[in-house]
Amino acid sequence: MQLTRRSLLTRSAVLGCSLAASPLLTPVTFAAAPWDTRLVVIILRGGMDALDVVQPYGDPQYAGLRQSLSGGPAAGAADLDGFYALHPGLAPLLPLWRAGELGFVQAVSTPYRDRRSHFDGQDLLEAGTAGLGQAEGGWLNRLLQQMPGVEARTAFAIGQERMLILEGSAPVSQWAPGAGLLMSPQAERLAGLLMEDDPLFHAALNEALELTRQDMALGGEDGGEGDSAEAGEDMMASMMTAPKGKAHSEVAAYAAQQLRGDSRIAAFSINGWDTHFRQAGALKGALGRLAETILALQSGLGPEIWGKTAVAAVTEFGRTARENGTGGTDHGTGGAMLLAGGAVRGGRVLGRWPGLAEADLYDRRDLMPTADVRGQLAWLLHGLTGAGKSGLETDVFPGLAMGRDPGLLL
Amino acid sequence: MRFDGDLAEIRFGAGLSPLLPPPASAAEMLERLQGPDEAAERFPVSGFATAAAGAGTFQKLRRQRNRLAGKSGYEAADKAFKDFRRAQNQARIGWHGQRLLRHIHTRDGFRERLVLFWADHFTAQGKTPALRVLAAPYAESVIRPHVSGRFEDLLIAAVTSPLMLHYLDQFRSAGEGSRAAKRAKRLEGLNENLAREVLELHTLGVGGPYSQTDVRQLAELFTGLSISREKGFVFRPGMAEPGAETVLGKTYGGGKPQLQQVLSALRDLARHPATARHIAWKLAVHFVSDTPDAALVDYLADRYQASGGGLMAVYEALLGHNAAWAPELRNVKPPFDFVASACRALAVPAERIDALKPRQLNRLLLAPLTPMGQAWEFSSGPDGWAEEDAAWITPQALAARLRWAMAAPRRLAQGLPDPRDFADAALGGYANERVQFAARAAETQTEGIGLILSSPAFQRR
Numbered sequence: 093m094q095l096t097r098r099s100l101l102t103r104s105a106v107l108g109c110s111l112a113a114s115p116l117l118t119p120v121t122f123a124a125a126p127w128d129t130r131l132v133v134i135i136l137r138g139g140m141d142a143l144d145v146v147q148p149y150g151d152p153q154y155a156g157l158r159q160s161l162s163g164g165p166a167a168g169a170a171d172l173d174g175f176y177a178l179h180p181g182l183a184p185l186l187p188l189w190r191a192g193e194l195g196f197v198q199a200v201s202t203p204y205r206d207r208r209s210h211f212d213g214q215d216l217l218e219a220g221t222a223g224l225g226q227a228e229g230g231w232l233n234r235l236l237q238q239m240p241g242v243e244a245r246t247a248f249a250i251g252q253e254r255m256l257i258l259e260g261s262a263p264v265s266q267w268a269p270g271a272g273l274l275m276s277p278q279a280e281r282l283a284g285l286l287m288e289d290d291p292l293f294h295a296a297l298n299e300a301l302e303l304t305r306q307d308m309a310l311g312g313e314d315g316g317e318g319d320s321a322e323a324g325e326d327m328m329a330s331m332m333t334a335p336k337g338k339a340h341s342e343v344a345a346y347a348a349q350q351l352r353g354d355s356r357i358a359a360f361s362i363n364g365w366d367t368h369f370r371q372a373g374a375l376k377g378a379l380g381r382l383a384e385t386i387l388a389l390q391s392g393l394g395p396e397i398w399g400k401t402a403v404a405a406v407t408e409f410g411r412t413a414r415e416n417g418t419g420g421t422d423h424g425t426g427g428a429m430l431l432a433g434g435a436v437r438g439g440r441v442l443g444r445w446p447g448l449a450e451a452d453l454y455d456r457r458d459l460m461p462t463a464d465v466r467g468q469l470a471w472l473l474h475g476l477t478g479a480g481k482s483g484l485e486t487d488v489f490p491g492l493a494m495g496r497d498p499g500l501l502l
Numbered sequence: 503m504r505f506d507g508d509l510a511e512i513r514f515g516a517g518l519s520p521l522l523p524p525p526a527s528a529a530e531m532l533e534r535l536q537g538p539d540e541a542a543e544r545f546p547v548s549g550f551a552t553a554a555a556g557a558g559t560f561q562k563l564r565r566q567r568n569r570l571a572g573k574s575g576y577e578a579a580d581k582a583f584k585d586f587r588r589a590q591n592q593a594r595i596g597w598h599g600q601r602l603l604r605h606i607h608t609r610d611g612f613r614e615r616l617v618l619f620w621a622d623h624f625t626a627q628g629k630t631p632a633l634r635v636l637a638a639p640y641a642e643s644v645i646r647p648h649v650s651g652r653f654e655d656l657l658i659a660a661v662t663s664p665l666m667l668h669y670l671d672q673f674r675s676a677g678e679g680s681r682a683a684k685r686a687k688r689l690e691g692l693n694e695n696l697a698r699e700v701l702e703l704h705t706l707g708v709g710g711p712y713s714q715t716d717v718r719q720l721a722e723l724f725t726g727l728s729i730s731r732e733k734g735f736v737f738r739p740g741m742a743e744p745g746a747e748t749v750l751g752k753t754y755g756g757g758k759p760q761l762q763q764v765l766s767a768l769r770d771l772a773r774h775p776a777t778a779r780h781i782a783w784k785l786a787v788h789f790v791s792d793t794p795d796a797a798l799v800d801y802l803a804d805r806y807q808a809s810g811g812g813l814m815a816v817y818e819a820l821l822g823h824n825a826a827w828a829p830e831l832r833n834v835k836p837p838f839d840f841v842a843s844a845c846r847a848l849a850v851p852a853e854r855i856d857a858l859k860p861r862q863l864n865r866l867l868l869a870p871l872t873p874m875g876q877a878w879e880f881s882s883g884p885d886g887w888a889e890e891d892a893a894w895i896t897p898q899a900l901a902a903r904l905r906w907a908m909a910a911p912r913r914l915a916q917g918l919p920d921p922r923d924f925a926d927a928a929l930g931g932y933a934n935e936r937v938q939f940a941a942r943a944a945e946t947q948t949e950g951i952g953l954i955l956s957s958p959a960f961q962r963r
Contacts, residue, residue, distance in 0.1 A: 137882070206713075206714050207702075207708070207714070208698070208714070209698070209702055209708060210883055211708070211883065211885050212708060253882070254888065254893050254896075266896050266897055266898065267897060267898055268873070268898040272901065273901035273904055273905065274905075275904070275908065275949075276945060276949065278943070278944070278945045278949070279908070279944065279945070279949045279952070279953060282939075282940040282943055282944060282949075282953050283904065283940075283953060283956055285936055285939065285940060286936050286937065286940050286953060286956065286957040286958065286959075287956075287957070287958055288936070289936070290958035292834075292891060292892060292895050292958075293895055293900065293958045293961070296895045296896060296897045296899075296900040297897075297900060297904075299897040300897035300898065300900055300901040300904075303897060303898075304901070363882060366883075368671040368693060368695055369671050369674070416691045416692065416693055417674065417675065417676055417683070417691025417692065417693065418671060418674045418675070418691070418693055420671075420693075422693060422694055422695070423694070423698075455714070
């Protein structure tokens, strides 16, 4: 028997009835969302090379540092402003740049210095603190803790990856598209009973069942055949494996779907930025995924919601100014952040440029950070959600001085 | 300390089996670990040298095909390449089946767990299509023979393995003053990746007493560790940075660059007190709890130090400490261990797994690990898999475990057991009232088995 979305839907109607009667779930009604703008945070894991993405071809030192990785308009990059050029891998986003819906902040970093470990670097980026272990969970979660009217569905962590950025005491949702759980009503009740006295399992089960119900209710346009007990089991079997295809586009489409509804924040990862070796090929692939992701968000959100959306893509650190001996770059310090969306004031590369002369580099090897990326993010949160500056400086990003408004938003 | 066989098999072994009795004592577990490797003999996996030769064939066939692009003979060369690639992928799936069979049928489950633990500690992955199948052969030849030896031998085996040298970009790293850098036309240079991970992940730990200067110096000392297509690991003095390097205050080399200088730095790192603490902490977290008893960690670190990194002494300490035997089941099994222990509880016969076509084996036993959060042999970085329970039990990963538990057993075991019997077989004394109730109340046998495997009592250890 061929299984289709329709047979799933038929099945989910039955499931829906049983859920209403299930003692596991309190009926959830969502209050009007606490604010109206949308924020997407993308963690670029691996350390994106700022100097190859937003190429400072106007800097006299640049060409000497990047011999095989030479950029600039002469090498096919699009000129942005006479000083910076955009890596060809992001060329699909040039229409956004021209529309003022794409921008960059160059030479930013977290307070992380010297050890240059991905794992600590990412933890610090997501924790939003000055040092490791200085606060619980992630900065997006601590933002939610400050806002009134937050529901689990207000913020979504999407994909298979752990997202520390959204961990913490405020309720959030986490889901990977196509990860549904289909069981008979009896099995569902018994699974609830088995897990009842184990809070970690019980909470995860309840959320999985609730998200499955929503997933089913949201999707399903194609017609198909009927339903049987056997069909449910086969469906579970066919769903044992991960969904195929372009995972990043699916994640973006799912994020857009949630953000069209009651969700206001989505966070997910794009991996593949650790380009120690043959960066020319590896970076092109990663940038292609980033571009597709942003375009999938734009089309999934539609013009109205895209108009009040800001996408911020951030990475744990930049890479060495000088290319290494293997056609790549090693872990560095100063990096770049990307901003997109109808709510951002784009068409500009912001950030104070520190220069690339050896004395201007951090540790004589890395791009010198001239601003704390947390300051940029704090102003973004302030502008999008109305979160107060004092809360942002003391709780969301403890110890941060936000300084002057960089004017990232319209 | 009172020895509990069921707990020993659940926490330190491969899980309970209806066919095989749990160990009778800690001494028996240690004795088996030092005895012949019966599971590996019965269920062989390709060794590294053979598998690496396959990677060479892969590259050769691909080159031949690419040379013929647009010429006659291309189609035959393309087919030869694609056939070989398919065979390689099928071999990888087959090795996965063999490793599961070891877990299902071993009486030496502690060894299987240690191989997983150390292969994860020294995570190495194939980054190119030709190398992506090599993780299991690496675990087989590089890790497995050393799990009951000394840590320094394990460290040296891992760090000088061609897969590790490739994974962490060491093989092309040349000292800036080396002969190779002077001779070569294209820019040659130093790559810090392996040196950093050796300090941060493999030995001292991220909080350890080292600086960026130590990373840089160790990277210079490592220059020369490289790979040759014919011989695998080679030391190339021509790539080595001339002069001495100082790592953690001790100076190595100075004269002619030699492999011995690198190895003695690795031995010193292996015996460093920070390494003792790091390894002790990792073992305690992996086998006992995300937040292990400080006394247990201290005790393991002491035994590590006293024995100069003798792993048997550390294991004996682990199995001999009261804090390791707290009766409450805590750590969540990672997906591989969950699936392997479920197959063991179901007593899936070797003939059943042997009879599966590679595609079926992949669909039933390998691909399902990805949505559970464990893309097998491809963790997101050299730090390997997470230890925290909360990293594994997210809604979508738990949903994937339940989907597998409900659907796979019927396809693996010929004739499912009665759920009430299965609860005892899978959990022994840990089949609590909730599990027994669910086993009785399930509407179908399939659901009953699925629910028992889904219970926290089965998923923790």
